[in-house]
Amino acid sequence: MDRARRQAPVATPPFHTWVFPDGTLWTEFHRNDGGYLLRFPQLADFQVAADARTVTGVPVPEVSEGTTQHLYLNQILPLVLSKLGKLVFHASAVEIGAGAVAFVGESGRGKSTLAASFAVSGCRFLTDDGLVVEPSGEGFAALPSHPSIRLWDDSEAALIPPAARRAPPVHYTTKARFLADENLAFCETPRPLRRVYFLGDGGSTRLELHRLSPAETLLEWVKHSFLLDIEELPRLASHFDQVAALAKQPIHYRLDYPRRFEDLAAVRQVILAHAREEHDDRCN
Amino acid sequence: MQLTDTTTIPPQVMTRTVGNEMVILDLASGTYFGLDPVGARIWALMGEGRTLAEICDQMLEEYEVTREALEADALRLAGELEAQGLIRVRSDS
Numbered sequence: 001m002d003r004a005r006r007q008a009p010v011a012t013p014p015f016h017t018w019v020f021p022d023g024t025l026w027t028e029f030h031r032n033d034g035g036y037l038l039r040f041p042q043l044a045d046f047q048v049a050a051d052a053r054t055v056t057g058v059p060v061p062e063v064s065e066g067t068t069q070h071l072y073l074n075q076i077l078p079l080v081l082s083k084l085g086k087l088v089f090h091a092s093a094v095e096i097g098a099g100a101v102a103f104v105g106e107s108g109r110g111k112s113t114l115a116a117s118f119a120v121s122g123c124r125f126l127t128d129d130g131l132v133v134e135p136s137g138e139g140f141a142a143l144p145s146h147p148s149i150r151l152w153d154d155s156e157a158a159l160i161p162p163a164a165r166r167a168p169p170v171h172y173t174t175k176a177r178f179l180a181d182e183n184l185a186f187c188e189t190p191r192p193l194r195r196v197y198f199l200g201d202g203g204s205t206r207l208e209l210h211r212l213s214p215a216e217t218l219l220e221w222v223k224h225s226f227l228l229d230i231e232e233l234p235r236l237a238s239h240f241d242q243v244a245a246l247a248k249q250p251i252h253y254r255l256d257y258p259r260r261f262e263d264l265a266a267v268r269q270v271i272l273a274h275a276r277e278e279h280d281d282r283c284n
Numbered sequence: 285m286q287l288t289d290t291t292t293i294p295p296q297v298m299t300r301t302v303g304n305e306m307v308i309l310d311l312a313s314g315t316y317f318g319l320d321p322v323g324a325r326i327w328a329l330m331g332e333g334r335t336l337a338e339i340c341d342q343m344l345e346e347y348e349v350t351r352e353a354l355e356a357d358a359l360r361l362a363g364e365l366e367a368q369g370l371i372r373v374r375s376d377s
Contacts, residue, residue, distance in 0.1 A: 213303055214302035214303035215302050215306070215307050216318070218302050218307045219307060222316060223316075230311075233312075236311040240298055240300060240311075241300070244300040244302050247302050248303070
């Protein structure tokens with residue numbers, strides 16, 4: 001981490017940006033001197049080396065160290081891992097039996113809430129976002145990441161005990177980050193990936209669960225991938241190859257349900273029963 | 285779009301076959317498109333630089349379908365792919 005300083009103008013426009021649904025700019029992606037500058041306006045800059053082996057964070061003055069660390073863990077690290085050739089997705093994962101179950105979706109779909117719901121009920125979580133998946137044996141494994149879960153206040157009120165350990169608040173979100181402990185159990189070892197649930201938008205009136213075809217699965221994984229440089233064609237081609245191999249696993253489903261906290265226990269039971277079935281090798 | 289048009293595939297467009305379907309991905313724009321087996325065969329013939337009419341001629345040898353239906357499907361698919369930037373169309377008329 002470097003000393004705090006104001007964000008100097010960048011001479012060239014970003015090659016990519018992340019924006020919120022309301023159009024607010026979240027992140028700028030710039031190339032410089034063979035590396036990358038990732039800028040979070042009014043918060044911090046991160047200089048990523050061209051080989052992605054080193055990252056230097058530069059907070060804006062008045063921004064807390066906790067905020068910069070939070071940005072690094074949740075935004076920068078997944079991108080860096082993707083640059084290093086890892087498969088990293090917008091997904092949470094929990095341990096069920098001897099395997100892992102992943103919940104994939106954009107922000108707001110409930111992947112952290114589901115992970116927390118399982119974790120406080122005895123099924124350890126591996127990650128609340130930035131899921132790393134890698135080939136393992138004849139399948140794939142889900143890797144654990146930082147032992148914490150970020151939740152909005154309504155999920156916190158519904159799921160988290162008052163005495164739960166939490167990280168210091170950060171500048172840019174009202175989400176609280178809860179640290180793993182005996183009440184929010186964490187799995188610190190990789191687990192075989194047994195089921196993947198792509199989360200719907202919550203518009204269904206009842207729980208719906210159906211198998212996805214390999215092609216549908218491939219498109220969904222691509223949509224939910226972390227990728228640092230979307231113009232690095234060889235890396236993208238390699239990513240596409242890796243995701244295609246993952247998509248061939250007969251473990252992918254679409255899951256949607258009404259987003260009601262009082263129904264989470266029932267949703268967990270359905271997922272538990274479904275995940276413990278033998279692999280569904282039937283074709284669509 | 286006409287049957288005498290020729291199509292080419294931009295270099296940044298990739299495809300992968302998973303199961304019995306083909307997924308097309310434009311690495312530059314992030315646009316992606318899924319094709320069933322018949323669409324995948326049309327795509328493969330597009331990559332050979334044939335006109336849409338020639339593609340239909342070849343397809344008629346491989347599938348039991350009327351020429352009218354095949355030409356309509358080929359023109360529709362080519363139009364959708366061009367609109368997504370996944371193919372380039374050159375008119376020879």
